Amino acid sequence: MYERLAPLTHDSLDDIPEPSETLRLVGHHDAREMLRSAHAGSKLHHAILLSGPQGIGKATLAFQFAAQLLGEGTPGGFDPRDPAGGLYRQIASGAHPGVLHLSRPYDDKTKKFRTVITADEIRRVSRFLSLRTHDGGYRIVIVDPADDMNRSAANALLKNLEEPPSKVLFILISHSPGRLLPTIRSRAQVIKFQPLGVDDLFEAMGALQVALPGTAEERAELARRAGGSPRAAILLTLHGGLEIAQATDKLIAGRSNDVAAAYKLADAVTGRDAGMQFQLFNAYALERLSEAATTLGHDGHAAAAARVADAWTDATRRIGETEAYNLDKKQHVMSMLQTLREQLAA
Incomplete structure (x- = not known):
């Protein structure tokens, strides 16, 4: 039975360990080797940008590398973490004085997580760096994800990246590294992550004790839709x-x-406890529009691709407004289904 140690974040999943609690990293051997080699050769950059699709293990690697730099195993060895160790519990719970994890803050007034990482969060970096570790070891700042920083936060972080203290x-x-300031990207060593292969994807799910679908056909469909992301799976x-x-595909394809x-379908994804289902519906709707625009563009239908891309932009705006202003979610779903029928059947 999973016992939560880590604080809740904006993208926490029920009964699934946070990256700071995950015991073992699956796959990503090239990324591991880059970090191991850099550290072994005393060439570890002061800023590392872990880039790749959401939910494939970037944050897990960040915490695992941090743990090993701070004394849990061989740095860069990426050995499975020891859940009985004091260092594991300190890092997992956010209590280690050498690790600062920045993500979207919780708003006590609205009782929700903010939609961005604010400048106030980034200002915590200066206070964190002003403190010395008792053993002169590393101090590690993890920004997760950096894409969520607003402009003020990004500029505040840039100042810290320009003249970082030692260690x-x-x-x-x-x-989405394209959303970051170019000046931030230029000050970091970029390590690109690739989606996991099917075997690694299913191994990661097994390590998190998530059961796979029963049939080979269902597992193949899961692997196809997950796109190499354990979180998506x-x-x-x-x-x-x-x-x-x-259900969405069936409605779109119907004559x-x-x-x-x-x-x-609208009732199923907008019920009282269906917040995650509503997000999944919106994410899938955007995915279908994005895929259609890409396919049309590759096939040389520039005008049609532009039309669907505009629909994607408009759909993204409507999703944000529905969430921000607490608009009628059922009406939103019905409207989104109509958009999909119009754009994908055209």
Whole structure:
């Protein structure tokens, strides 16, 4: 039974360990070797940018490397972590004085996590760096994900990156490095992560004690939709993501507009405890539009690709407004389904 040590974050999943608690990193041998080699050769950059799709293990590697720099195993060895060790519990719970983990802050007034990492969060870096570790060891700042920083926060971080003290390591996690300031990217060593292969994907799910679907066909469908991301596979498996995608596809492909089926799907993803399902529906809708725009562009249909890309931009805006202003979610789902039918059947 999973016993949570880590603080909740904006993207925590029920009964799934946080990256700071994950005992073993699966895959990503090239990224591991780059860090191991840099540290062994005393060439470790003061800022590392871990870049790649969401949910594939970047934050897990960040915490595992931090733990080993601070004395848990051989730095760069990436041995499985010891859950009985005091260092493990300190880092996992956010109590280690040598590790500062920055993510979207919780807003006590709204009782929700902020949608961005604020400048106030980044200002914690200066206070953190002003303190000395008792053993003169590393101080490690993990920004997760750095993409979430607003402009003020990014500029504040840039000042810290320009003249870092000795034995300080910044680990920036990025799902979309194009959203970062070019000056931040230029001050960090970029390590690119690739989606996990199917075997590693299923091994990672097993390590997190998430059961795979029962049939080979279902497992193949899960692997295809997850795109090499254990987080995506977990969402698809435990939160009905596969069923939501299948129901959405059926409605889009239908020759006539099945209003009753559309309302049934809307009810399923907007219920009282369906916050994750609502996110999964929106993410899948955006994925379908993005795939369509890419395919049309590759096939030389520039005007059609631009039209679908504009629909993606508009859909993204509508999702944000629905969340920010607490608009009618059922109406949003119905509207989104109509957009998908119009754009993907055109």
